[in-house]
Amino acid sequence: xxxxxxxxxxLFTETPLHAxxxxxxxxxxxxxxxxIHSGWPCVFGSAMKGxxxxxxxxxxxxxxxxxxxxxxxxxxxxxxxxxxxxxxARLLLLPVRSLTGHFRMVTCPALLRRFxxxxxxxxxxxxxxxxxxxxxxxxxxxxxQGKGDIFLEEFCFTPQPWSTADEWVELLLALVAPVPGxxxxxxxxxxxxxxxxxxxxxxxxxCRSAIPVLPHVRINSQTKTxxxxxxxxxxxxPPDTLLYCVxxxxxxxxxxxxxxxxxxxxxxACEALFASGPYLQVGGNETTGMGWCRVARVAAELPGxxx
Amino acid sequence: xxxxxWLFQAVDTWxxxxxxxxxxxxxxxLDSQFPPPVSTLMGAVRTALGDLAGIDWHRFATEQEYFNxxxxxxxxxxxxxxxxxxxxxxxxxxAVPADLLAGMGDDAQQxxxxxxxxxxxxxxxxxxxxxxxxxxxxGSKPLAGVWLTSAxxxxxxxxxxxxxxxxxxxxxxxxxxxRLGIGRDNRTATVQEGLLYQTLHxxxxxxxxxxxxxxxxxxxxxxxxxxxxxTGLRLGGEGREAHVSIEPLHASQVADVPHTExxxxxxxLMLETPGVFLTDGQAxxxxxxxxxVQNEAGLTTHWQGSIADVELKLxxxxxxxxxxxxxxxxxxxxxxxxxxxxxxxxxxxCELADSSAGLQGALEALDGQQVGEDQAxxxxxxxxxxxx
Numbered sequence: 001x002x003x004x005x006x007x008x009x010x011l012f013t014e015t016p017l018h019a020x021x022x023x024x025x026x027x028x029x030x031x032x033x034x035x036i037h038s039g040w041p042c043v044f045g046s047a048m049k050g051x052x053x054x055x056x057x058x059x060x061x062x063x064x065x066x067x068x069x070x071x072x073x074x075x076x077x078x079x080x081x082x083x084x085x086x087x088x089a090r091l092l093l094l095p096v097r098s099l100t101g102h103f104r105m106v107t108c109p110a111l112l113r114r115f116x117x118x119x120x121x122x123x124x125x126x127x128x129x130x131x132x133x134x135x136x137x138x139x140x141x142x143x144x145q146g147k148g149d150i151f152l153e154e155f156c157f158t159p160q161p162w163s164t165a166d167e168w169v170e171l172l173l174a175l176v177a178p179v180p181g182x183x184x185x186x187x188x189x190x191x192x193x194x195x196x197x198x199x200x201x202x203x204x205x206x207c208r209s210a211i212p213v214l215p216h217v218r219i220n221s222q223t224k225t226x227x228x229x230x231x232x233x234x235x236x237x238p239p240d241t242l243l244y245c246v247x248x249x250x251x252x253x254x255x256x257x258x259x260x261x262x263x264x265x266x267x268x269a270c271e272a273l274f275a276s277g278p279y280l281q282v283g284g285n286e287t288t289g290m291g292w293c294r295v296a297r298v299a300a301e302l303p304g305x306x307x
Numbered sequence: 308x309x310x311x312x313w314l315f316q317a318v319d320t321w322x323x324x325x326x327x328x329x330x331x332x333x334x335x336x337l338d339s340q341f342p343p344p345v346s347t348l349m350g351a352v353r354t355a356l357g358d359l360a361g362i363d364w365h366r367f368a369t370e371q372e373y374f375n376x377x378x379x380x381x382x383x384x385x386x387x388x389x390x391x392x393x394x395x396x397x398x399x400x401x402a403v404p405a406d407l408l409a410g411m412g413d414d415a416q417q418x419x420x421x422x423x424x425x426x427x428x429x430x431x432x433x434x435x436x437x438x439x440x441x442x443x444x445x446g447s448k449p450l451a452g453v454w455l456t457s458a459x460x461x462x463x464x465x466x467x468x469x470x471x472x473x474x475x476x477x478x479x480x481x482x483x484x485x486r487l488g489i490g491r492d493n494r495t496a497t498v499q500e501g502l503l504y505q506t507l508h509x510x511x512x513x514x515x516x517x518x519x520x521x522x523x524x525x526x527x528x529x530x531x532x533x534x535x536x537x538t539g540l541r542l543g544g545e546g547r548e549a550h551v552s553i554e555p556l557h558a559s560q561v562a563d564v565p566h567t568e569x570x571x572x573x574x575x576l577m578l579e580t581p582g583v584f585l586t587d588g589q590a591x592x593x594x595x596x597x598x599x600v601q602n603e604a605g606l607t608t609h610w611q612g613s614i615a616d617v618e619l620k621l622x623x624x625x626x627x628x629x630x631x632x633x634x635x636x637x638x639x640x641x642x643x644x645x646x647x648x649x650x651x652x653x654x655x656x657c658e659l660a661d662s663s664a665g666l667q668g669a670l671e672a673l674d675g676q677q678v679g680e681d682q683a684x685x686x687x688x689x690x691x692x693x694x695x
Contacts, residue, residue, distance in 0.1 A: 003358040004539045022487030022505075036484040036510045045319065046545055050491055057493035071546075074490055074502065078640040080364075085541050085548045088319040114513060121318070121539065121550055246318070248539045248548050251358045255365060286496060 003251050005263040006122035007270070010175025010296035011043075011089055011243040011282070016212065016236035017291045019043040019283035028213055029232040035088075040111075040207050041237055043089035043282055048245050051282040051291075052086065052273060061272045068254040069269045080253035083265055086245065089282070090114065093172065093195070093242035094203075096210045099151035104196040105240070106152065108203035109134060112168070118246050123300035129164035129171070134199045141165070142192050152198070153210055162197060169195060175244055177278040177296040212238050236283075236290065243293075270297055309531040310556040313352060314394060315519040315542060315549040320484060320508035322544040323347060326633035326645045336485065336505040341477075342391050342519050343543060344632045345580075345684050346380065349388065351540045351549065352523060353377055360530050376527055380636055380643070386525035388685040390580065393454055396516040400454035400475055401690070402651035404463055404577050405625040406438065410447030418444050419468040424623045424656050424694075433599070433607025436623045436656075449627070452477040464565040464692040480515040484508040506545070521685075522556060531555075564674045565693050567666045573622070573658035574670055575692040576614075581630055582649035582687040583680040591629070591647060594655055595679050597621050611660060614689075615676045617669045618660035626653035648686070649679075656694055 018032060019042075025031035035042050053070045071082030092115055093105040109131050116128050132140050137158060139150055144159035151157070162168075169192045176191075178184060198206070218230030237243075249266035252258055257265060273280075274295060283291040323343035357364065362373050378384030393400040405422075412418035420443035427436045440447065455463065459473030490502025511517065526534075534553050542549035567574075576594075584591050597612030600620075610621040629647040636643050659669055670691045679687035 003355065006539065020487075023485070037482040037512045044486065045547065046486070046488055049546070054491065054493045054496075074499070078635070078637075081541065082546065085539070085546050087548060090319075110513065246548075250354075250541060253364060258363065258365060 003262060005249045005261075005266050006300065007247050007249075007266055008118070008122050008124070008175070008298040009089075009245045009247060010177065010298060011245060011280070011293040012176045012296070013237055013239050013241045013243070013291075013293050014279075015239055015290050015292045017043070017241065017283050017293065018234060018236040018285055019047050019291075027233060028235050030234040032211070032235045032237060034207075038110075038207075039204060040091050041094075041211065042091060043243065043245075045086045045088045045245075047283065048089050049082075049084070049086040051280055052084075055273055055280055059272065059276065064254060064256045065268060065272060068252045068257040068265065069249075081250075083249050083252045083257075083262065084269065085248040085250065087247065089243040089245040090118070091207075091241070091243055092175070094206060094210065095238050095240040096152045096196075096206050099154075100147075100149070102194065103240070104150070104152060105191065105194040105242070106196050106198055106203065106206060108198055108200045110200045111203070112197070115244065118244070122246050122298075124298065125300070127167070129167035132162055132164070132197050134160075134197055136199050136201065138199075140197045142169075142195065150196070152196070152202075152206065155202070157198065157202075162195075165192060165195060172242065174298050175242060175296050177294040179294065211235055266299075309526055309528055310522065310524045311526065311531065311534065312554050312556050313348075313521045313523055314552045314554075315348065315351075315521075315540075316517075316551075317509070317511040318539070318548045318550055320510050321542060321547050321549070322506055322508045324506075324544045326631040328642070336507055338507050339483070339509050340630075341481065341509055342393055344634065345388060345391055345521070345686075346632075346634055347543055348391055348519065348521055349383065349684070350380065350637075351542045351551075352521065355538065355540055355551075356526060356530060359533055376525065379638055380634070383683045384525070385527075386523060387683040388524070389522035389688070390520055390685050392520045392579075394518045394520045395456070395475055396518075399457060399520070401457075401460045401579065402577075403450045403453050403455055403474075404575075404692070405449060405627055405650075405652050405654050406575075407450050407463070407468065408440075408443050408447040409450050410444035412444050417471065418447075419450075419471075420444070420447060421468060422625055427608065429606070434602060434604075435607060435609065438623060438625045450474075460690070461563060461565070464563075464690065466565070466571075466693040466695040475517075480512055480517040482510045482512070484510040508545075508547075562674060562690070564667075564670045564691060567670060567693055568695075571666055571693050571695055573620075573656065573694040574666065574673070575694045576655040576657060576673065577690045577692060578649060578651050578653045579688045579690045580685050581632075581651055582653065582678065583646070584649055584678075584687075585680050592624060592626060592649060592653075594619075594621055613660075614678060615672045617664075617672050619657040619669075620660050621655055621657050623656040624654065625656075626650060658694075 021031040021033045033044050056066045069084050072079045093107050095103045096106045098104050112131050138160050139157040140160050140162035142165035149156045150159050213235045217226045220227045249262040252265050278295045280293050280295050281291045323340040325338045376385040408420050422438040423441035424436045425439040427434050454475045456473045459469030462469045486506045488504050490499035492499045537552050540549050540551050584595050597610040599607040600611050602608050627650040633645040634643040674691045676689050677687045
């Protein structure tokens with residue numbers, strides 16, 4: 001149906017991101033949001049939509065465009081629906097500590113498979129490299145020769161060659177917005193050297209054990225000591241995590257924009273949100289600098305299907 | 308006019324709010340219904356069709372230019388629906404019949420059994436037959452959170468219990484995902500007073516092929532020929548997306564009817580889709596148009612009526628609790644009244660009023676018939692089974 005237009009936002013975290021899951025999880029007082037069946041970290045679509053709307057508010061985006069895209073405020077919610085359907089931000093690359101060098105950007109076949117399916121749903125075309133098959137106890141990297149074993153956290157893996165690593169790097173690179181001063185070839189080389197694919201079970205383990213959990217205290221300003229009960233543990237996605245979020249636009253319902261098609265509305269909304277810079281604050285602790293993401297836009301209707 | 312099958316698959320989560328408001332007394336967390344009411348699905352379908360036809364929704368609300376075929380939230384215009392049904396990939400699933408029980412056998416394996424209809428007993432309904440256990444293991448209880456495959460349905464229709472591999476468990480495909488949400492005041496970057504809410508979303512497993520299907524009839528040809536084979540639509544609460552595939556249908560698939568055998572007592576009518584039984588002066592659980600028949604002592608013994616010209620004696624009933632369905636009336640911008648529907652899987656045990664009539668012919672005549680109100684919405688569709 002021509003009525004719906006899709007776009008993928010690539011979200012590359014520049015600071016820790018805490019999208020709160022709401023209820024205490026074991027020893028962690030403030031866990032992050034996770035997909036319930038897999039335990040993979042995510043940012044729920046409602047939180048992503050809230051973040052996009054907050055940016056529109058901060059930038060002073062035209063009220064009609066804002067209401068058309070995101071819907072009226074709570075008191076007028078029954079007027080019409082917003083045109084944007086904002087999906088969950090889904091994990092694609094998780095930075096994991098490595099004893100044998102710099103950290104590695106880790107993914108797994110299940111995540112890559114889902115990304116391919118989401119690309120297809122968003123109408124993106126182009127060649128897709130094969131999904132790697134990874135045995136337990138091994139990892140696939142671009143150049144395993146002479147590297148010896150690779151340690152991720154405390155686990156040892158045998159590196160295997162990943163024949164389609166370069167093609168995957170190109171696909172993933174489209175989700176990382178460029179930054180002035182950082183040459184694209186440098187970013188490509190860095191990603192190629194860090195990209196590591198592990199088996200699905202190991203990745204699930206890293207999603208539990210390799211996510212930073214930081215203790216926080218609340219200081220009594222007068223005594224300069226910790227207040228009673230003022231200790232809590234907070235989980236957050238680390239910087240350099242790559243997520244993506246599929247956004248769909250349906251035909252606008254507001255009076256001013258009802259003649260506009262969904263593709264045009266999506267284009268206008270994106271321009272209003274990101275023309276001043278490819279940044280979005282997602283999740284909590286905004287005032288302590290958390291949740292800043294670099295946003296890339298990947299759309300089907302652009303030349304070559306992507307930008 | 309043309310027919311299509313619309314299949315809805317979750318992209319990430321869905322939320323089909325139960326028929327209570329966030330602010331209702333006693334509400335902590337709002338649960339999600341599954342499958343959703345047909346009105347929810349048809350809301351998405353009508354929106355898609357209207358967009359495709361180029362409807363100006365602001366005029367639609369007042370001028371009703373397209374009303375004759377597209378209808379509104381109360382009546383479907385020229386369209387009608389068969390469903391909703393669940394599908395696993397492209398294989399249909401069925402609500403589990405209310406007489407099917409699961410318990411633990413002596414060998415510590417799950418054992419299925421079916422209720423049987425006992426001898427009449429005196430009760431508040433009269434001198435009527437009620438369902439009772441039939442050699443079921445101790446602790447057996449009705450199956451919940453499960454659907455039958457076609458093969459399982461065929462075994463039930465034939466009077467048997469389905470096999471374990473003919474059941475599809477909800478927990479293997481969907482997890483309940485609790486959400487804690489806030490309304491945020493972006494001017495102050497704080498939570499809006501009173502806007503903290505808890506919901507339970509349905510998270511579909513990555514490898515799940517569970518889909519919701521509707522068979523839709525009555526779309527004008529000029530609109531139907533422009534329908535795409537796949538699209539994305541808003542479905543349910545919180546603006547969640549559904550991946551939708553649309554395929555033309557040329558004829559309804561005719562289901563197999565079980566073969567009766569001599570000695571069969573009668574037939575069982577199973578509601579495949581929810582039933583809306585609102586006949587004046589009649590209990591809402593009873594088949595519409597059926598009236599109580601009393602003995603010389605003035606006690607009701609059974610109910611009698613006809614469906615598709617087959618005169619039936621309703622002897623007993625087995626059913627789950629009724630479904631409560633509300634919704635939002637976009638046109639009037641207010642909640643719809645909450646109504647009760649007889650749950651899918653509810654069973655009506657019937658004998659032929661004319662015992663000389665052929666039971667096999669009755670089964671064939673009754674399978675696929677609809678009873679009650681809102682038949683254009685697919686309500687009250689019947690499947691038949693043997694009552695041995």
